[in-house]
Amino acid sequence: MTFIKDFQHVLKQNIREYGMFIALFVIWAVFAVLTEGIFISSRNISNLLNQAGYIAVLGVGMTLIIVIRHIDLSVGFMAGFLGAVAAIAMSFWNWPVYIVIPAILLLGLLLGFIPGFLVAQMKIPAFVATLAAFLIYRGAILVVTEGTGTIIISNDFFNAIGNGFIPDIPIGILPEMHVLTLILGIIAIAFYIWGELKARKTKRAYNFEVLSRSIFGLKLAFVAALIGGMTWVLAGYNGLSWTVVIVLIVVGIYSFVSTRTVIGRHIYAVGGNPEAAELSGINVKKITYAVFGQMGMLAALSGILFASRLQSATTTAGTLFELDAIAAAFVGGVSAAGGVGKVTGAVIGALVMASLTSGMNLMGIGISYQYMVRGGVLAAAVIFDVATRNR
Amino acid sequence: MTVPLLEMRNITKEFPGVKALDDVSFQVAKGDIHCLVGENGAGKSTLMKILSGVYPHGKYSGDILFEGNVQKFKTISESEAVGISIIYQELALVPEMTVYENIFVGNEISNGFSIDWNETIKRATEMLANVQLDVNPAVQVKDLGVGKQQLVEIAKALSKDVKLLILDEPTSALNEHDVANLLGLLRGLKEQGVTCIMITHKLQEVMEIADKVTVLRDGKTICTLDAHAGEVSEQALIKHMVGREINNIYPKREHIRSDEVVLEVKNWTAYDSTVGRDILSDVDFNVKRGEIIGFAGLMGSGRTELALSLFGNPEGYKIKGEMFVNGRLTHFPHPQDAISAGLAYVSEDRKQNGLILIQDVMQNITLANLHAIAKRSVIDENAEIAIANKYRESLNIKTPSIEQTVSNLSGGNQQKVSLAKWLFSNPDILILDEPTRGIDVGAKLEIYTIMNQLVENGMSIIMISSELPEILGMSDRIYVVSSGEITGELPIEDATQESIMHLATRN
Ligand SMILES: Nc1ncnc2c1ncn2[C@@H]1O[C@H](COP(=O)(O)OP(=O)(O)OP(=O)(O)O)[C@@H](O)[C@H]1O
């Protein structure tokens, strides 16, 4: 059977890429069985995606950080802190929401330059610089919430970001379903298939290696089924949430920038070999600043998503987000040795981490064991990275 | 007939898209120094990696017989156990560790429950004496020159009771003195009964030392020549390697006499704070349009440092002095600025700072000039592919596809990718640092021909080289560097090996 052989070969060659899908699939199957189907109910999947949202944006930024051979431990509490600042700006200072959101994102960008400066200019290991920042932001959250404790956010627009869904178009068919979501899903599948076919055609025109026909078809069918299934499940509940829309936009932009633009290529070059990159005329310092800056901005976005979801800023917001973000990046195929890793992978990684939390919550597993499992998954992801790196 | 020490039979090895070895057989007699030659990508390193267990049994087809017994090495330690030791093309020492630690790393001498350092140092000292290396075993390896590091590698191999020593291009980074030293050492080892396989592109060395020579081409054994039967000559080797005759590897070119100075450097002094002294002092030189300027000197004389200090100074030396590009006083704070001003630097160490090994051929070629194939910062994929294919053809880079990861290319082809990258940046002044290190004769000729075309089109080339024949064969004018100073300038008519060596050793 050439098909089976082909399949094994492709799987072996691309295990880094497909490993995370396998992990996600296994996790979902196991939880679906253990929770007697509750885990894969429309309602739970919808919640799960919203929970994965604030991890996914962090994971995307963290992927680039790890690609250039650094780490950022401060993103969790930074997100918590910036969420609190947003809440204060709206609830106490009465700033309008359309100012608050861009202002917080900008603040995140600027704060991101601080570790950027320490790492690029002062040559301090990122681990140390961001560990210090981790503590500073932890303290800062406590300071700003000192008098008030939890700050309730009552702005509807802001709260919709983490809890709302896109509106439906009333056309009368399939009354139980969210029609716009279904339409978007179909468009997404069409786009995906069209893009893949086009890419395959160009590759063949240049005589590059392409997947065999049957494997290629299988891949298309699998991804189409995945998108279709997701859409179907979501459409059966409230439809696509704003969080998911935001994550998709962020990932879309990041994926384009990282694979198709000059700066993206420069980032991966710096990760692959900083000395060679420098000699090729790439300003490694500037890249370091840029990458830490964008991480700060995404931490701000994550903080907004989280505060919006809880409709409040709490004193513990952001706890352990950095662990989930780093784990998401590694599950998503980033390499600790630098220079390798796709931002889209981090989204799958975030889904894996959110699924673990959600599934264990549904099963009533205590928080102490949850910590152990998440730690174990992070370790497993890095072991997998190291073990498959030389392919 | 006696049993050969080593016999490899019908070895075939495939990588995705490449048949690196195709039914290769060869024999090595005990006590011989057996050279393995062939073009870049012929499969020499691959064959030796199979022999030493880097590619384990089962990942190739064919048989290995060592001392008459069939061997199925799964790991390097299994081949070491029977007495085969390999020194790779790229050195594998730990720079931060001391010499004695390096010699016994992975092979520590223990006195029951901990490492016996006294015994280690004693044995290390013996080993160093054995390779005639006179250094304190307690110095860190990174403080030794390449030549001495090479000897440490050999000492390390000898510490394991070796019967067959394999050296993959051991002399490519050595100066003439160290080469002579190394060859002498190999003869000494031969006397002690150690058999040796040596891969090299320097045919001179083959003539000097080989008992037998096996030529590989495109993954096949072409022939094995016996030096004692008078079968080995430079012409014969080249013919078997390349498959055609090459009469003059330095192609003829009119020496151009232009007066237009494109680069002038005056009173150039650089202080390196990591070593705490001036590494360049009062360097003056100029380069005219369409010239090839040779920078001769011994390894470590400061020529690479000079090139880097001009090229945006990435090492952060403290520099005094003036540089004029096309008559204008300039200063490059970053390599980026040097590139925009029309300079390019092809590094001597392609692995360390020339290439991004984990990326593919195409991405490496376009890296230094991405904006040329981008519209509003978005890379035009078709243009990128076209560019990469163009250089793949014009430089004859051997790779199954431009999507191949560069680390999978043979050493010489990596060098061509590095050259392609800088040609694509379309410089006016091209600095080549040891441009033909590790490159086969055929490819050398190709590179020299390209250099000639470039200068004919008005480019100026600075060629740093430690190979005197290359300096003499290619330059229009020569500067000799010694200990960070220019000790002489020679027009090509007056230059001889002797006059250059005299100036190179003056400080
Ligand atoms: N890991 C690998 N994956 C894919 N192809 C490889 C790999 N290693 C080597 N090759 C290919 O196998 C062929 C033989 O390579 P090898 O390194 O043995 O050449 P070589 O004779 O040592 O050349 P050089 O003189 O340039 O060092 C080359 O075409 C090379 O691209």
Ligand SMILES: [Mg+2]
């Ligand atoms: Mg080789």
